[in-house]
Amino acid sequence: MPRASSLPFALLCLILLSGCASTTKLTTRYLTDTPVDASTRLLLVARTPEANTREAWENACAGVLDIPALAVQTSHQAMPLWYDAGNDHLLDWATKNGHDAILVAEITGMLLALPQVPSQNYMQRERSIGEDDIGSATWSFFLGRKEKESPPPPEIHEVEFQLLSPNGKMLWNGVGFTHEANEIEAIARSQCRALKKNLQGLHLIP
Numbered sequence: 218m219p220r221a222s223s224l225p226f227a228l229l230c231l232i233l234l235s236g237c238a239s240t241t242k243l244t245t246r247y248l249t250d251t252p253v254d255a256s257t258r259l260l261l262v263a264r265t266p267e268a269n270t271r272e273a274w275e276n277a278c279a280g281v282l283d284i285p286a287l288a289v290q291t292s293h294q295a296m297p298l299w300y301d302a303g304n305d306h307l308l309d310w311a312t313k314n315g316h317d318a319i320l321v322a323e324i325t326g327m328l329l330a331l332p333q334v335p336s337q338n339y340m341q342r343e344r345s346i347g348e349d350d351i352g353s354a355t356w357s358f359f360l361g362r363k364e365k366e367s368p369p370p371p372e373i374h375e376v377e378f379q380l381l382s383p384n385g386k387m388l389w390n391g392v393g394f395t396h397e398a399n400e401i402e403a404i405a406r407s408q409c410r411a412l413k414k415n416l417q418g419l420h421l422i423p
Contacts, residue, residue: 240396243378243411247390248419253382255286255423256318260311262292265325266299270401274324277405282413286423290316304385312383318421319381320412327374327404372396374404378412380421389421 259282263274275291282289292301295310311319373394380389393411398404416422 241393241407241411243391243393243408243415245389245391245415245419247387249386249388251386253388253421254317255420256380257286257423258288258290258316258318259422260290260292260295260307260314260316260319262307262319262321263324264299264321265327268293268297268299270324271299273401274322274405277402278322278409278412281406281409282422284423290314304381308381308383308385316383318388319379319383321379321381322408323377323379327376372399374398376408380416389416389419391415 261275261279261282263271263278265271265274272291272293275293279289279291292307295314296306307319307321373396376393376395378389378391378393379387382388391412393408395404395407398407413422
């Protein structure tokens with residue numbers, strides 16, 4: 218009996234988790250032709266003037282990149298002021314603190330897209346109360362007729378990434394396209410899972 222009763226709870230958890238899921242497609246634009254050792258001390262940088270977003274993205278990404286052979290330092294801890302994350306300051310700080318690579322995510326443009334992701338519109342909330350036809354179409358009502366609405370397209374967040382050496386050499390450059398997620402932590406985890414897979418495949422991180 219205990220086993221049977223735990224099944225609905227497990228299914229509920231799976232549904233809740235899937236509701237926050239996102240997927241990222243990562244495309245490499247540039248890869249150095251000079252052999253380099255895999256980074257073991259990485260400085261992780263999210264470039265945005267919004268401090269809370271910067272911290273949330275870096276913390277979520279650092280959690281994904283948390284592997285035994287790679288030490289990750291988030292820039293918001295080392296350099297609290299976002300404008301300190303300019304290239305010159307980053308290179309100088311990374312060199313002085315023994316980092317062998319800097320991973321930069323340009324996430325400022327993503328901030329414009331996040332507030333546009335709606336939760337539920339008014340009509341959807343009205344239909345959800347007391348209805349048992351979950352999954353049925355949403356309708357807009359007009360005088361004399363009713364017209365079926367098309368669901369909004371999924372949000373796409375485009376972010377550019379750069380992997381730099383402490384002397385400023387570009388090691389790798391790519392762009393990620395993340396679909397559906399509307400929470401910064403979920404987006405960061407999706408993007409950094411794709412980054413981790415890509416950079417490990419190129420032997421740029423362990």
